[in-house]
Amino acid sequence: MEADTSRIEEYLESIYKLQQEQHPVSTSRLAEHLKLSPPSVSEMIKKLVHKGLVNQIEKGVCLTEEGNKMAKKVIRRHRLSERLLTDILGFKWDEVHDEACRLEHAISTEMEDRIAASLGNPRTCPHGHPIPDKDGVFIKEIVKPLSELKAMDKGIIVSVFEEDPKMLQYLASLGLIPDVCVKVEEVAPFGGPLIVCVSGSRYALGREVASKIKVK
Amino acid sequence: MEADTSRIEEYLESIYKLQQEQHPVSTSRLAEHLKLSPPSVSEMIKKLVHKGLVNQIEKGVCLTEEGNKMAKKVIRRHRLSERLLTDILGFKWDEVHDEACRLEHAISTEMEDRIAASLGNPRTCPHGHPIPDKDGVFIKEIVKPLSELKAMDKGIIVSVFEEDPKMLQYLASLGLIPDVCVKVEEVAPFGGPLIVCVSGSRYALGREVASKIKVK
DNA sequence: CCTTTTACTTAGGTATACCTAACTATCTGG
DNA sequence: CCAGATAGTTAGGTATACCTAAGTAAAAGG
Numbered sequence: 001m002e003a004d005t006s007r008i009e010e011y012l013e014s015i016y017k018l019q020q021e022q023h024p025v026s027t028s029r030l031a032e033h034l035k036l037s038p039p040s041v042s043e044m045i046k047k048l049v050h051k052g053l054v055n056q057i058e059k060g061v062c063l064t065e066e067g068n069k070m071a072k073k074v075i076r077r078h079r080l081s082e083r084l085l086t087d088i089l090g091f092k093w094d095e096v097h098d099e100a101c102r103l104e105h106a107i108s109t110e111m112e113d114r115i116a117a118s119l120g121n122p123r124t125c126p127h128g129h130p131i132p133d134k135d136g137v138f139i140k141e142i143v144k145p146l147s148e149l150k151a152m153d154k155g156i157i158v159s160v161f162e163e164d165p166k167m168l169q170y171l172a173s174l175g176l177i178p179d180v181c182v183k184v185e186e187v188a189p190f191g192g193p194l195i196v197c198v199s200g201s202r203y204a205l206g207r208e209v210a211s212k213i214k215v216k
Numbered sequence: 217m218e219a220d221t222s223r224i225e226e227y228l229e230s231i232y233k234l235q236q237e238q239h240p241v242s243t244s245r246l247a248e249h250l251k252l253s254p255p256s257v258s259e260m261i262k263k264l265v266h267k268g269l270v271n272q273i274e275k276g277v278c279l280t281e282e283g284n285k286m287a288k289k290v291i292r293r294h295r296l297s298e299r300l301l302t303d304i305l306g307f308k309w310d311e312v313h314d315e316a317c318r319l320e321h322a323i324s325t326e327m328e329d330r331i332a333a334s335l336g337n338p339r340t341c342p343h344g345h346p347i348p349d350k351d352g353v354f355i356k357e358i359v360k361p362l363s364e365l366k367a368m369d370k371g372i373i374v375s376v377f378e379e380d381p382k383m384l385q386y387l388a389s390l391g392l393i394p395d396v397c398v399k400v401e402e403v404a405p406f407g408g409p410l411i412v413c414v415s416g417s418r419y420a421l422g423r424e425v426a427s428k429i430k431v432k
Numbered sequence: 433c434c435t436t437t438t439a440c441t442t443a444g445g446t447a448t449a450c451c452t453a454a455c456t457a458t459c460t461g462g
Numbered sequence: 463c464c465a466g467a468t469a470g471t472t473a474g475g476t477a478t479a480c481c482t483a484a485g486t487a488a489a490a491g492g
Contacts, residue, residue, distance in 0.1 A: 040450050089330040106322035114305040256480050
């Protein structure tokens with residue numbers, strides 16, 4: 001009953017992410033996210049249950065203590081890899097996701113620690129998502145989507161929930177990156193765009209995009 | 217006829233290394249090096265032939281033009297990874313081999329280039345082995361094993377052919393690392409040790425070890 | 433020269449992780 | 463309350479990469 005660790009890590013990572021929007025994660029949602037067929041996922045879930053990494057409850061799965069720990073470790077490695085790529089190797093924030101997806105399965109705990117130490121224990125990835133510490137503890141900030149701000153509200157961008165390089169390039173070109181202060185000038189009615197002011201410039205931003213930008 | 221790229225890279229890398237000591241590489245030697253059974257290797261060779269990466273000649277295999285190129289690319293990624301680990305992340309030279317064995321299959325050409333650029337295009341790995349450039353060109357130095365020096369000969373260490381962490385730690389503790397000048401004080405007869413002088417200190421060094429240290 | 437060893441391959445079998453097609457159960461709407 | 467959609471699983475099959483055991487062929491030694 002040997003197993004491909006990378007594959008398991010991939011599953012746990014997906015389950016972890018999906019758990020934040022759907023508590024017991026459904027097989028079909030997981031299959032969709034992993035771009036696999038439901039039966040493949042169904043089969044792998046059995047193995048994960050057997051390994052004590054997930055529990056099957058009411059038509060779905062949720063991570064066990066151990067599965068959660070493992071998932072967070074992968075996320076830590078992913079985000080630290082992204083930081084290595086941007087801060088040390090000069091990648092742009094839109095170029096790091098795919099590379100980090102491969103690195104997260106290749107780096108050791110030792111390397112994970114060295115990256116963290118070399119970068120002064122960064123608290124977030126380049127997109128602003130928190131990096132769990134060695135014990136899996138996240139620093140959680142109270143944030144809300146930019147799309148929920150009212151006219152004349154201000155906020156500081158904490159994170160950007162986006163992986164598409166094109167969109168990330170666009171956001172960076174507007175200066176919509178973590179730690180930047182945004183002011184909502186106007187909110188168009190009927191789900192229309194927001195007019196935001198970022199470092200002196202004014203832009204119209206669709207609700208869809210604005211909902212992915214978390215501010216505090 | 218899909219394939220596991222990492223596995224293929226592993227085979228090509230081994231064939232490349234073994235070719236330097238045995239020209240058509242034998243199946244058994246390759247199996248031994250990869251820690252696999254001869255039939256497994258035999259089978260995989262067929263696939264590599266089919267893919268045009270190796271040719272089967274007189275009871276052995278040798279890399280094709282394309283296989284050679286691919287092998288050198290993996291070696292470049294391995295050695296650049298090692299440099300990243302030592303020069304940027306603070307690993308010691310005895311800690312990088314295994315980590316690099318995993319990284320070499322995970323990093324993209326883009327990352328390979330960024331590591332090279334960030335380090336000012338290093339010409340060698342931490343053990344002194346040349347890093348092929350993007351076109352697969354190696355800078356080859358004329359070297360000879362330290363064990364072949366005569367009494368009172370001097371040399372500058374170019375590379376150390378060793379992967380065992382314990383041995384590498386030992387050598388580093390004596391200061392036997394690339395770019396260091398060594399003087400052979402005495403050569404004991406009947407295959408006995410060499411008495412070498414490194415940065416003011418005198419050490420006895422077995423022939424076996426000395427043969428792995430290449431000097432110019 | 434024939435025997436033994438060595439090297440390699442063939443044959444047959446395992447495990448992992450995926451697939452499609454078919455079945456089952458559960459939820460939903462008319 | 464039953465028809466149809468939706469979600470999940472079972473059954474059966476594929477490909478990769480490995481294995482052991484059983485050949486075969488060639489090299490080496492008495």
